[in-house]
Amino acid sequence: MRKPEVCGKNNNKLRKGLWSPEEDDKLMNYMLNNGQGCWSDVARNAGLQRCGKSCRLRWINYLRPDLKRGAFSPQEEELIIHLHSLLGNRWSQIAAGLPGRTDNEIKNFWNSTIKKRLKNLTSSAASPNTSDSYSEPSKEVAAAAAAAIVGGGFISMQEQAMMNPMCTDPSLSSASSSNTSMQAMFLNQMDSSPTLDHGLSMYGANAYFNNNAPPCMTPIGITSGDDLHGNQGILGGVNIGIGGELHIPPLESIIIEENARTEDIATHGNTTNNYPFSNVNKMNSNCNKAENMAAGIGNLWQGEDLKVGDWDLEELMKDVSSFPFLDFSN
């Protein structure tokens, strides 16, 4: 039987808090010489008074040689926003799309910077004369704010819900808002042009996004030479093909998502927790994230209980990786 490792509790011998340079050295040397094994063994063998978890975190978030330090570029920002709109708070999956960045880093960046920016946008865009009875930002405002952030291509969750009431039925969407959107993606075999309650067809919602093509049917393409934030809208859509057919992930509006998540948790006592990619191995020494992602792909549909399975992140990233500004080579 393996030795139990109690991290944090009843283990006064283990250090906590900030890592000293000496500890970093020890861990770094050990990892470089021995590679990753059992993390509790790493902690022991490297002579660290830390629990394995702590070592793992330190390595992944700080010491890993392939980490990209420094501020996020605007392109990375956009990618994060885009992926978040698709994946919700699945930071590890989002991080898988940004080589050299960690889930923790992205999570912090989101919570500290992007969330705030969205909030500001929402409040500044909100009309004082909203007749909506609920207190959430209006759909239009939310969508406009999201569009302002990313330059187009997002459909609010409420709009998704309008497209398919199933998606908002608590009995069906017992999981997270993100899953709700994924359910929408798979369950909602959309009509050719779903109508939103404000009278715009779904494709008509393009008006928000300054985009000429149906947002969901527009392959991400800047190969045509459109500028990053311009008409084409680099984030204007994602091709996700199932069975050779184009299906469109009903993208979540970022702002509404936050509200919806809160509401969802309150209603169902549940949080976002059905992550598709459990196999993304961030420790891969050659930092070949693409391969790792590929390894985690599969199980798109997990059976009769309507449990929504994995996103095809590879497909997702195929589109994303076509962004010329994204240099994942380092």
Added chain:
DNA sequence: AAATGCCACAACCGCCACTCA
């Protein structure tokens, strides 16, 4: 110059899924 507030980042915590004896 000191006090206070804010922000970004690092690290911890608790939960869950998976593996293995």
Added chain:
DNA sequence: CTGAGTGGCGGTTGTGGCATT
């Protein structure tokens, strides 16, 4: 099959530095 151990994840908290008063 079962339960202990481990890894991984997202949420949350703690802390240090910077800006403002």
